[in-house]
Amino acid sequence: MNWFSRLRRRSIPSGAAPQLPARRETNEQARVDFSEFTPDILPFLGQAAYIQLENFENLARAVSAAPTLTAKEGLTRSAAGALSKHHELIELIRRQKAEPDETMAPFAPAIDAFRESTLGSDWWELLVTSYVTAGILDDFFTLLAAGLPERLAAEVSEILRRPGATEVIADLVRTEIAADPMLGHRLALWARRLVGDTLLVTRSALRGAQGFDDVEPVFTELIAEHTRRMDVLGLTA
């Protein structure tokens, strides 16, 4: 746990955007350092696929709870996007001659518990949950994919990098917090808790538990991308 607090202290200096190397450089560094932490193909795909399913469930819940038809309609696009990612990852599991259900099953309890604990207390928090957790986790599994066989790595990246619910949720949240700054404060606090919980999920997905110093640049990159996404919402990470 020290590792996370150290990471966060270093990567989010108070009141300033983190100083980052140019993005291309960071990605190359990640590609070098990170692939040894990539799990085997099936555990990778099982986790990645199940995480998309959980995000779909969050978005579907947000569709049902949406206060306006416009919001509902926008969120159905996001839900469809998460479901496509899920189904395409499932296809990749099938191509490995594995059963998707059996491949996902070992990861379901922990990811279910993560989802339960991050549903939030209202619709706005749920929107931020989908935005923050799917953002970080898609980035994370994209980076982790660098350790997969080349063709599979490219396919996984193509699926995960596809824009998710980002724009729809950002529009909704930005508009609302402009009218209600207290909501903005509450959502910023909520997002900070989500980052901690989400990084625990990423940590448990890494192969092996030593040598975290080696992967710190990747986590710095995850946090930097998260910070950019929070800027888009109009919130401080």
Add this chain to the structure above:
Amino acid sequence: MNWFSRLRRRSIPSGAAPQLPARRETNEQARVDFSEFTPDILPFLGQAAYIQLENFENLARAVSAAPTLTAKEGLTRSAAGALSKHHELIELIRRQKAEPDETMAPFAPAIDAFRESTLGSDWWELLVTSYVTAGILDDFFTLLAAGLPERLAAEVSEILRRPGATEVIADLVRTEIAADPMLGHRLALWARRLVGDTLLVTRSALRGAQGFDDVEPVFTELIAEHTRRMDVLGLTA
């Protein structure tokens, strides 16, 4: 309300499959008799699109509540199917130069209330709700589409006739009630209530309120198709 009870008495003779004319004949009859009851294009599309959204919400809820990963995975396919139908009907609304949200809005309260009252008391009833209501309503709007301009009618039919959640739910229910006949009784009772509620939705979608005798063959056809779907579940309609 008499009309419905008469309809049901006539169309579901106790203990026997209803005697039906050949399907093609019935459809032609419907094409002649039914088109005068077809609402204008936008009210038609608004209702049909919103009903798919509600079915998506039911299926998404069923995904979340699924007791096994296999069931969850199967139901995500059904949810994706309902969402595609919804989005394709939305596209048809846009092609009419109308706003989907405004087009659906007048129908949302009644359809929301219908959904609320048909959620059922557990996951099995929810599955049967999606199966029964989506089955009848897709058939109904397909028949009603006969009164739309020709090209649009063909497009709407193509969307609505695409198989929905049918097979996944039928497999789940059939397997379970084979092991638990009491559940079968309960679900058969639930389905009968659903038919009444669903026919009220179809009734309110008809243009005008007179001349129901003219459309009775269509309702007979709806009930006959429903009865066939219940046979697939292993339940008496």
